[in-house]
Every structure is written in structure tokens, then in C-alpha cells.
Amino acid sequence: MGWSFPIARVAGIDIKVHVTFFLILVLGAVQGGIPYGLPGAIFGVLLMILLFACVTLHELGHSVAAQRLGIPVREIVLLPLGGVALLSRNPTKAWHELVIAVAGPLVNVFIAALLLLVTGVGVATGLLDMAALNLQPGTFAPSLPSLLSWLLYANVALVVFNMIPAFPLDGGRIFRAILAMAIGFPRATRIATAVGQLIAIGLGVFGVVSGNLALVLVAVFVFFGAGQENAEGQARTMLVTLRVGDAYNRHALTLDIGDRVSKVVNYILTSYQPDFAVLQNGRPIGIVTRDDVLRALASETRDVFVTGVMRREILQVPSTATLDEVRQQMIGQEQRVAAVFEGETYLGLVSLDDIAEAYAVLSFVQRQQEKRKIEEAQTTSVER
Numbered sequence: 611m612g613w614s615f616p617i618a619r620v621a622g623i624d625i626k627v628h629v630t631f632f633l634i635l636v637l638g639a640v641q642g643g644i645p646y647g648l649p650g651a652i653f654g655v656l657l658m659i660l661l662f663a664c665v666t667l668h669e670l671g672h673s674v675a676a677q678r679l680g681i682p683v684r685e686i687v688l689l690p691l692g693g694v695a696l697l698s699r700n701p702t703k704a705w706h707e708l709v710i711a712v713a714g715p716l717v718n719v720f721i722a723a724l725l726l727l728v729t730g731v732g733v734a735t736g737l738l739d740m741a742a743l744n745l746q747p748g749t750f751a752p753s754l755p756s757l758l759s760w761l762l763y764a765n766v767a768l769v770v771f772n773m774i775p776a777f778p779l780d781g782g783r784i785f786r787a788i789l790a791m792a793i794g795f796p797r798a799t800r801i802a803t804a805v806g807q808l809i810a811i812g813l814g815v816f817g818v819v820s821g822n823l824a825l826v827l828v829a830v831f832v833f834f835g836a837g838q839e840n841a842e843g844q845a846r847t848m849l850v851t852l853r854v855g856d857a858y859n860r861h862a863l864t865l866d867i868g869d870r871v872s873k874v875v876n877y878i879l880t881s882y883q884p885d886f887a888v889l890q891n892g893r894p895i896g897i898v899t900r901d902d903v904l905r906a907l908a909s910e911t912r913d914v915f916v917t918g919v920m921r922r923e924i925l926q927v928p929s930t931a932t933l934d935e936v937r938q939q940m941i942g943q944e945q946r947v948a949a950v951f952e953g954e955t956y957l958g959l960v961s962l963d964d965i966a967e968a969y970a971v972l973s974f975v976q977r978q979q980e981k982r983k984i985e986e987a988q989t990t991s992v993e994r
Contacts, residue, residue, distance in 0.1 A: 614687050623673050623695075624685040625666060634658050634690045646752060653752035660757070661764050662688055664721055668714045668768065669693040675713035679706050684942055691831065698942030699935075700846070704795070708787035711780045715772050718765045725762040729755065776806030778835035799843030806836035846934050848972040849965065854936045855929030857968045858950045858960040864889050865898060870913045874903050885947045885959055888920050893956055894949050896920030924949050929957060937965050 614626040635655050642654025666688065672695045673683040682698040701707040775785040782802055789798035810833035817825030863877050865888045874886060878900055887894040898920045906919045925948040927936045940948055940962055950957045 616685075620670060621674055621677065623670070623683050626685055626687045628687055628689045630690050631662075631688050634662070642752070649752045653757070657757065657760055660761055662693070664718065664761065664765055664768065665693045667717050667721065668772075669695040671713040671715075671717035672710050673697075675710045676701075679709065681706070681710075682942065684944075699938040704787045704790035704798075707783055707790070711783035711787060714780055715769045718768045718772075722762055722765040722769070725758055725765065729758045729762055774809060774832075775802070776809045776832045776836055777803055777839040779806075779832065782806050782836065782839070796843065796847045799840060803836040803840035803843070806839075807833050810836065844973075845937075845969055848969055848976070849934035849937060850932045852933050852968060852972065853929065854927055854931050854933055854948075854950055854960055855952065855957065857933055857964060858929075858958040859883070859964065860958060862887070862958045865916050866890075867895070867915070867917055869916050871903060871906050871910075871916060871919060872913045874898055874916060875907070878903065884963070885961055886916075887949065887956075887959055888916055889956075894924055896922045897924060897947055897949075897959070899947065926951055927960070928952070933965050933968055936960065937962065 613630070614628045616624050616626050618625040635658050638654035638658035639651040640654070642657070643651030646653065666686065669686045673686060676683055676695070676697050679701070681701060684696040684698055686693055686695050701710060772779050773781040773784075775781040777783070777786075785805070786795075786798045786802035789801055793801075810829045812829075813832065814826055814829030817823070817829055863881060863883055863886060865874065865886050867888060867890050869888075877883065877886060884900040886898045888896040888898060896917065898916050902919045902921065906914060923945075925940060925943055925945045927939065927948045927950055929950050929952045931939075936948060940946065946963075947959055947961045950960055
């Protein structure tokens with residue numbers, strides 16, 4: 611994810627912080643500093659850091675569960691609104707998604723249980739009062755008991771919030787996984803996202819009536835997150851029906867190792883092709899993209915060889931893989947172009963743009979088929 615930098619690596623997973631994350635530290639300092647001055651500001655920042663340590667452990671719960679199920683994890687990114695574990699591919703089995711989704715909240719349950727043992731069971735009696743305080747750092751005088759109590763309630767709140775059955779929250783994924791075990795992913799996704807958006811509308815209305823701006827922002831986040839998940843689900847459903855061997859460019863222009871950048875420029879000007887494989891003995895040894903050429907033209911005055919500007923790391927995919935599998939692999943490895951092979955034979959290139967175009971075509975065909983069915987049904991009804 612752009613605008614983020616690594617701070618640690620755990621279990622082979624990079625943990626990164628987005629630059630906007632520091633806004634939450636400023637918020638903690640302001641909320642703690644207003645009633646208690648500098649000690650309160652420091653206390654507020656410490657609370658936020660410890661809160662996001664719990665969020666990180668939550669995301670590590672998802673990540674380790676995914677790794678155990680054979681799904682690689684790209685990274686964990688901490689944002690002002692929480693954290694996100696970026697998987698290299700989506701779970702294809704409902705029970706895999708269920709295990710991965712449950713693992714995160716279970717970590718917070720474990721943390722809350724430990725803190726409850728440390729702070730004492732009597733602290734739990736103030737839970738309803740804490741809800742009225744909205745877990746604001748400034749509501750606590752700086753002290754160790756206050757810190758432990760705040761973290762206890764914050765972890766309970768994380769569990770309750772994440773179990774709301776609405777995407778992109780864990781509860782939404784758990785809800786879909788349970789449905790998918792009975793009716794499959796496509797229908798389960800449509801139902802879960804619709805329920806999530808209804809919940810978001812309810813939260814938004816309540817937030818407006820009660821004057822709770824934070825709740826309104828959460829509702830907006832959940833509503834659009836559910837919509838995005840629905841769109842992703844539709845894409846997956848369609849793209850699994852087509853193999854990459856049926857969608858790559860069979861008539862793509864290629865380059866040889868002795869070609870120069872000027873030849874690529876000519877290709878770009880006279881064709882719509884943006885990516886070119888550099889071949890040696892019929893096998894690709896690199897890929898030159900339009901962006902590579904533009905950078906070379908901006909920095910070089912000579913007509914250099916394409917081997918000097920090409921990308922040597924090539925993602926190779928089998929022609930039998932579905933477009934969805936290839937798309938997820940490309941996103942997971944942050945590659946926008948892949949080389950398609952049939953066994954040891956190189957066939958051509960496929961890009962994320964190609965897959966997007968294939969999805970657009972499949973969507974159009976599906977809409978036409980649905981329209982035709984409706985028209986036929988109407989015609990049959992009139993004839994009767």
C-alpha cells in the first residue's frame with residue numbers, strides 16, 4: 611500500500627504504518643492534554659500506541675491463520691481507522707474464510723481476558739459507564755490502573771464492533787462464510803453485502819439523530835466497504851469462468867534482445883499495446899512497459915537497448931489458471947503484467963487491464979442474457 615513504511619517484520623509478514631496514522635497520535639495527545647496538560651498528552655499518545663499494538667495483534671491473528679491454511683500474507687498496514695492484513699489471494703473455501711475471520715477477534719478476547727485478570731473482575735462493573743465516556747483518553751487521569759482499564763474496554767469494544775455482520779468487518783466475513791457453506795459464495799456475498807448496507811444505513815440514521823459524527827463516518831465506511839465487497843464478489847464469480855489461455859493477446863508485438871528503445875516508441879505510437887516481452891530463443895527474459903520507455907526517454911539522450919530498461923522479474927502463470935487466480939496472484943505480487951505459459955512454451959502476456967476488459971465483456975454478456983430471458987418470459991406470458 612502506498613504512503614506506508616515498514617516498522618517491523620513478524621512471522622515473515624511486514625508490518626507497515628501509513629503516514630496518516632500519526633493523525634491518531636495527535637488526536638490522543640489533544641484529548642489527553644486538554645484536561646491534564648503535558649502528562650495527559652503523553653498518556654494519550656501512549657494509549658493510542660498500545661491500542662494499535664492490540665490492533666496489530668488482531669491482524670496478526672488473521673494473518674497467521676491464513677498462513678496456516680496456505681494463503682500467503684503480503685503485509686499488515688496500520689491506518690487511523692484500524693489495521694488491514696493484505697492477503698495474496700482470497701480464501702476459496704468457506705471454512706477457510708471463517709477460521710481467518712474469527713482468528714482476529716479471538717486475539718482481542720484473549721487480550722481482554724488477560725487484562726481482566728490483571729485489573730480485577732470488579733473493573734468490569736464499570737463497563738456501561740465506559741460506553742458513555744466513548745473510550746476517550748482524556749477521561750482518565752494518567753495512571754497505570756487507568757491505562758490497563760482503558761485497554762481492557764478498548765479490546766472489548768474492538769470485539770463487539772468487529773462482530774457486526776457487515777463488510778468489511780470480520781462479522782460480515784463470518785456471516786458470509788456461514789451462508790456460503792449452504793448456498794455458495796456468490797449468493798452468500800450478495801446477501802451478506804445487502805445486510806451489511808442495511809445495517810450501515812441504520813447506523814447512519816442513528817448517528818445523525820443522536821448527533822454522533824463518528825458513528826456516521828463508521829456507517830459510511832461500512833456502506834461503501836460492503837458495496838466494494840459485492841463488486842469484488844461479482845468479479846470473482848465471472849472471472850473464474852474464463853481461463854487466462856483464452857484471454858491473452860495472441861497477436862502481441864514482441865522485442866528481441868538487440869532491439870532499441872526507438873523500436874518500442876514506434877510500437878507504442880502505431881499500436882494500442884502498452885507492454886512488450888523481450889525474447890531470447892523464444893522465451894521472455896524481460897518485459898518493457900510504456901512507463902519504462904517514458905522514464906528512459908526522460909533520462910537518456912541515447913537510443914539505448916531494451917535490455918537496459920526492461921524488467922527482469924517476470925510473473926509466470928499457466929494457461930489453465932482462471933482469470934481470477936491470475937488477477938489475485940498479480941495483485942499479491944504487485945505485478946500488472948504476467949507471462950502466460952503452456953507447459954514450457956511461452957504464449958504471450960496478460961495484464962490487469964486485459965483482465966478488466968474481459969470482466970467488462972463477461973458482464974455485458976451476462977446482462978444481455980438476463981435481458982433476453984426477461985423478454986422471453988414476457989413474450990410467453992403475453993401469448994398465454
